[in-house]
């Protein structure tokens with residue numbers, strides 16, 4: 001096998017309203033030099049014309065299991081061997097169910113069982129269909145078998161409702177496809193310890209101190225490191241995100257628990273990327289009983305353990321990357337943190353900008369190096385920020 005990534009894919013399109021975005025997706029891919037063969041389910045043809053896809057891909061479109069129109073069986077087997085990726089966008093609830101159950105009922109679901117390349121699905125459907133336990137169980141099964149799931153975005157849906165289930169924008173799907181195609185095992189042999197999410201400090205059994213971190217940035221870093229062949233240990237505070245497939249995940253709640261988990265994993269790691277936002281204060285005394293309201297107007301707090309400072313003291317050759325959040329003086333604060341904690345690199349982000357910081361799917365960051373370098377990134381999806389960060393870290397691994 002050649003090391004050169006195969007820049008040829010099959011694009012499955014199933015019968016969801018999001019199919020109207022696929023011609024644009026094909027254009028993005030073709031522009032990036034990817035050869036695309038479109039595979040339409042019968043129902044997809046109600047949403048997007050085969051002729052449109054055939055014209056944009058420049059390849060015959062595969063339509064039905066028994067309608068090979070010009071393609072022979074042998075060519076399809078050859079296609080399954082040639083492609084570097086099977087991407088399905090949109091993936092309907094029905095198509096996901098067929099994939100999960102191994103029901104080879106049409107060309108796409110038969111092809112899915114036949115390919116040995118990575119598979120990416122981009123589900124898109126009404127929010128209630130998306131949240132239905134049957135759909136979620138099918139996705140869990142598919143993820144456990146290594147299928148990559150591009151989470152749908154939140155917004156206005158074609159049915160008029162607002163919620164989760166929108167097909168991500170073509171350029172974001174194309175970026176994910178390119179990442180999978182260009183996947184290199186450039187981090188194999190490395191163990192990356194990533195922290196993510198907030199922590200919680202209990203005032204009493206019913207009340208907590210925490211922050212709005214969603215875990216998205218850390219999970220994106222973990223996924224990107226996995227994609228590049230690293231072993232990943234993800235220490236995560238409470239987060240509703242799906243666990244990245246293939247990571248060793250340690251779930252914690254308090255900053256002290258995060259500290260313990262990080263210190264346990266540190267000797268096994270070659271990199272530490274601290275994207276978590278641990279609560280930095282906790283009550284000096286935890287009340288076992290729910291406290292009366294008026295007793296909480298004055299809180300007696302103490303600082304939680306400084307995990308990053310302890311990593312700096314205990315590290316033994318690991319490279320350490322921190323995230324620093326701030327407002328107007330965020331760059332100053334990040335530089336200070338880098339020097340005080342002996343970091344190799346710090347990612348600075350403002351938490352008071354629209355679309356950036358806590359909870360947002362996107363982020364705008366500045367990557368500061370201990371060598372004085374400064375890389376300003378535009379507003380990007382967090383997954384893209386993670387990719388750019390790992391690109392930057394690769395330079396630290398192989399100094400020229």
Ligand SMILES: Cc1cc2nc3c(=O)[nH]c(=O)nc-3n(C[C@H](O)[C@H](O)[C@H](O)COP(=O)(O)O)c2cc1C
Nearest residue numbers: 014015016017018041043044092093094095124125
């Ligand atoms: C107008 C319309 C829009 C639809 N949009 C979606 C959708 O976005 N996601 C989905 O899972 N199903 C959607 N469906 C239902 C699917 O078309 C249906 O489940 C079908 O069996 C899917 O077949 P396929 O997966 O083989 O293409 C829609 C149906 C109609 C009539």
